[in-house]
Amino acid sequence: MTTQLFGNSAQHLxxxxxxxxxxxxxxxxxxxxxxxxxxxxxxxxxxxxxLKVNNLNVYIQKNHILKNVNIEIPDxxxxxxxxxxxxxxxxxxxxxxxxxxxxxxxxLDGKILIDGVxxxxxxxxxxxxxxxxxxxxxxxxxxxxxxxxxxxxxxKIHGIHGRKKLNEIVEEQLKAVGLWEEVKNRLNTPASKLxxxxxxxxxxxxxxxxxxxFILADEATSALDPISSKHIEELFVELKKEYAIxxxxxxxxxxxxxxxxxxxMYLGEVIESGPAEEVFNNPKQELTRKYLEGAFS
Amino acid sequence: xxxxxxxxxxAKALMLFSTFLVFAFVANILYTILQRGLxxxxxxxxxxxxxxxxFNGGGGGVLNAIMGSLYIVLxxxxxxxxxxxxxxxxxxxxxxxxxxxxxxxxxxxxVMFGIPSIVxxxxxxxIMIYLGMRxxxxxxxxxxxxxxxxxxxxxxxxxAKQLPKDLLDATYALGATKLETIKVVxxxxxxxxxxxxxxxxxxxxxxxxxxxxxxGFTDSIPTSLNQPAATLPLSVFFQLSSPSADVQDRAxxxxxxLTLIVLVISLAGRFITNHFSKNKI
Numbered sequence: 001m002t003t004q005l006f007g008n009s010a011q012h013l014x015x016x017x018x019x020x021x022x023x024x025x026x027x028x029x030x031x032x033x034x035x036x037x038x039x040x041x042x043x044x045x046x047x048x049x050x051l052k053v054n055n056l057n058v059y060i061q062k063n064h065i066l067k068n069v070n071i072e073i074p075d076x077x078x079x080x081x082x083x084x085x086x087x088x089x090x091x092x093x094x095x096x097x098x099x100x101x102x103x104x105x106x107x108l109d110g111k112i113l114i115d116g117v118x119x120x121x122x123x124x125x126x127x128x129x130x131x132x133x134x135x136x137x138x139x140x141x142x143x144x145x146x147x148x149x150x151x152x153x154x155x156k157i158h159g160i161h162g163r164k165k166l167n168e169i170v171e172e173q174l175k176a177v178g179l180w181e182e183v184k185n186r187l188n189t190p191a192s193k194l195x196x197x198x199x200x201x202x203x204x205x206x207x208x209x210x211x212x213x214f215i216l217a218d219e220a221t222s223a224l225d226p227i228s229s230k231h232i233e234e235l236f237v238e239l240k241k242e243y244a245i246x247x248x249x250x251x252x253x254x255x256x257x258x259x260x261x262x263x264x265m266y267l268g269e270v271i272e273s274g275p276a277e278e279v280f281n282n283p284k285q286e287l288t289r290k291y292l293e294g295a296f297s
Numbered sequence: 298x299x300x301x302x303x304x305x306x307x308a309k310a311l312m313l314f315s316t317f318l319v320f321a322f323v324a325n326i327l328y329t330i331l332q333r334g335l336x337x338x339x340x341x342x343x344x345x346x347x348x349x350x351x352f353n354g355g356g357g358g359v360l361n362a363i364m365g366s367l368y369i370v371l372x373x374x375x376x377x378x379x380x381x382x383x384x385x386x387x388x389x390x391x392x393x394x395x396x397x398x399x400x401x402x403x404x405x406x407x408v409m410f411g412i413p414s415i416v417x418x419x420x421x422x423x424i425m426i427y428l429g430m431r432x433x434x435x436x437x438x439x440x441x442x443x444x445x446x447x448x449x450x451x452x453x454x455x456x457a458k459q460l461p462k463d464l465l466d467a468t469y470a471l472g473a474t475k476l477e478t479i480k481v482v483x484x485x486x487x488x489x490x491x492x493x494x495x496x497x498x499x500x501x502x503x504x505x506x507x508x509x510x511x512x513g514f515t516d517s518i519p520t521s522l523n524q525p526a527a528t529l530p531l532s533v534f535f536q537l538s539s540p541s542a543d544v545q546d547r548a549x550x551x552x553x554x555l556t557l558i559v560l561v562i563s564l565a566g567r568f569i570t571n572h573f574s575k576n577k578i
Contacts, residue, residue: 081350104395131472141463144484144576153480154471190576211469233377 049075049115049132049244051096056110058091058135060103061239065091067268073214073261078245080255080276083265084296089248090205092265096246097133098126131158132241134207136217136284140199142191143206147183150191150202154210156186173205179233184264197228215239217247221254233258247270252292254282329575334549342550347516356542359551362532364518365434366555369508370501370529372438374446378441380489382483383451389457390465390475392483404437404456409447414507417443422510435522437512444507445497453497456489457482487573495566497557505530529555 026166034158051073059068066088073079093098095112098119111118119129152168160166170187174180179201183194193200200220207215210211217236218269221229236245237258249255255262262280263273272279272288283289290296340542341358341380384402392399421440431434464485468478483490513525514535529551536548 097470099469102393102469104393113389127472127474133470135470137467139462139463141461141469142465143464143481145481146576154473157471157473157477193578208473216470217548282385 012049023228024105046174046296050113051214051244051246052111052113053092054111054113056092056112057108057277058088058095059107060091061105061176063084065268069270071263071270073244073246075244076240076242076261078240078258079261079263080259081246081248081265081272082252082255082265082291084291085250086267087267089097089205090218093218093248096214097130097135099130099135101126131210132213134204134212134215136200136204136207136215136220138219139223140203141195142199145191146188147194147202148187148228150206151209154206158210167208171194174202176208176239177205178231179205184192197224197230197231200224200228201235204232205223208239209230213243215243219248219250222250227254248251252294264291266291274290284287302436305466315458317526319411326484330553332549334551334553335557336427337543337546337550338553346518351516352544353536354538354539354543359527359529359532359547361516361518362527362529362551363554363558365437365512365515365526366502366529366558367538368434368519369512370498371442372434373441373501374494374498376442377436377445378490379492381446381453381493384450385457385486386455386479388454389460391477403451406447406450406454407515409443411453414440414444414504415509418507418510419507425511429511431510431523432513432525433523434512434526435520437526438512438522440507441501441504444504445501448497448500449493452493453486453489456486456492457512460485484573484576488570488577491566491570491573495563498566500561501556502559502562503530504528505534529558 008100031234053069053071056066056069057064069092078157083089083094091100094103096114096119100106100108112120114129114132117124143153145153147168151173152166152190155169157168160169171184173181175182179198181196191199200223204215215236221232224232234253236247239245240260247254247258259276261274263278264271264279264283265286266287270282279288280292283292306481329487336521341356343358343363344360346361348355351357360420379451383554388399417440421436425436427434460482464481465478468481473481506528507527509531512528514527514531515525516527517524519526532550533555536544536551539545539548
């Protein structure tokens with residue numbers, strides 16, 4: 001792969017020769033790519049979230065699903081986990097918030113450190129881990145209650161009960177996902193009455209309401225129509241100013257559009273990871289190159 | 298005409314026929330009850346307790362049985378819900394799909410489902426003798442609770458098994474403990490709870506054998522749990538056993554009252570179910 005795909009100038013982009021990259025980068029706003037200054041970062045959040053995976057092995061009923069995974073997720077960036085189906089992307093994501101615990105016959109060794117704390121340590125309170133990791137699933141899954149209660153539910157279980165405070169949070173989070181104007185007059189209607197794209201944004205808002213540090217998205221746009229899908233992508237780009245976003249995606253196009261950091265997995269192994277420009281332009285591994293070229297998917 | 302279109306027509310006709318058959322039975326029962334019961338039904342029937350010699354054609358009504366039945370249904374439904382909701386929640390949220398305990402529990406409830414109410418009655422009766430209790434409203438409530446718990450558990454369980462895994466995952470992802478998911482689970486299976494309640498109420502109010510030994514029969518309305526209570530099915534039974542045609546007609550009138558109560562409860566249940574299922578995803 002000799003072509004320079006990820007340059008700073010527009011000329012470079014026009015020179016992309018490989019058919020699958022055509023037009024992928026042209027929509028990308030320059031400011032979105034890692035250009036948020038350090039000073040601006042601190043304005044948004046003082047903390048620095050950190051997720052590190054050390055020698056993670058996962059077995060499910062004697063199948064070795066994840067093999068020796070060692071990765072680090074950068075804060076305030078969009079990390080895309082890509083790879084063919086069945087490569088363990090979703091399993092890896094599930095290990096981050098320990099939803100994998102409920103899987104039948106799962107065995108796990110290795111460490112996952114969030115802000116320096118091993119989340120699989122016996123001392124670690126599982127609900128605290130999950131509170132830090134907002135989840136956005138493939139199909140929107142609103143809770144069986146009103147729009148308002150969908151967002152208030154998470155706050156209530158974490159001890160926020162005042163009506164006034166809850167009202168503020170609901171409004172703030174619905175505004176954050178651009179849903180406020182659409183639903184402000186019907187907050188008490190069931191969330192299931194919303195369109196599927198609206199539901200997905202509601203789910204995002206619901207996750208944000210418990211103040212996570214990470215947003216885990218498991219193919220969060222694959223069930224949506226193109227416009228809703230674009231909406232969610234734009235939200236991710238906006239939200240990465242405050243959160244570390246980890247996005248499992250099946251569509252390479254999406255990764256190319258919004259990824260800052262890429263992890264390529266194949267058959268349970270992390271083949272390559274690094275900044276998006278590097279991985280997409282100069283993949284170090286033969287497999288990565290083949291995957292990007294569309295040799296398999 | 299091609300064979301598959303003939304098949305379609307025949308199958309449709311058979312389905313219609315089966316449906317018609319069911320309706321015909323119901324209509325026949327209703328017709329009999331109405332034909333014999335309606336002339337005997339009067340305000341005295343539902344507003345008065347039996348006077349002396351009622352079962353031989355004397356004055357009065359079956360208010361004792363109406364109230365007794367309603368007390369027993371109300372008490373056993375509340376008790377039944379209190380016991381079975383935790384069971385269903387535990388089976389479906391705390392235990393995994395392949396859990397042996399869950400398997401055995403479900404099997405046990407299936408067996409309980411099939412046990413005839415007279416057996417529950419006899420079982421409860423021996424316990425009551427052991428404890429030195431008399432036949433009483435409390436005993437009736439307990440035995441009917443035993444009778445309807447399997448109905449509650451199994452019908453709610455079938456709905457709870459369909460709980461989307463995504464929904465539980467989404468709730469856990471917010472940092473909820475298993476117990477805190479109960480609000481989500483209950484709302485999701487609310488229609489199932491309503492259906493289970495309707496089935497249980499129907500069974501509870503219509504049961505005669507279970508309450509015969511345990512609640513007994515009396516001409517007065519019970520004022521405490523220690524007093525015996527009359528029930529509508531037993532009242533129907535005793536009136537029907539009478540040689541007098543007038544009293545037999547009153548039995549049909551009582552059956553009519555029982556049917557109307559079930560109808561009202563079912564309609565109310567439908568209404569409540571619709572109200573609660575609006576949030577279901």
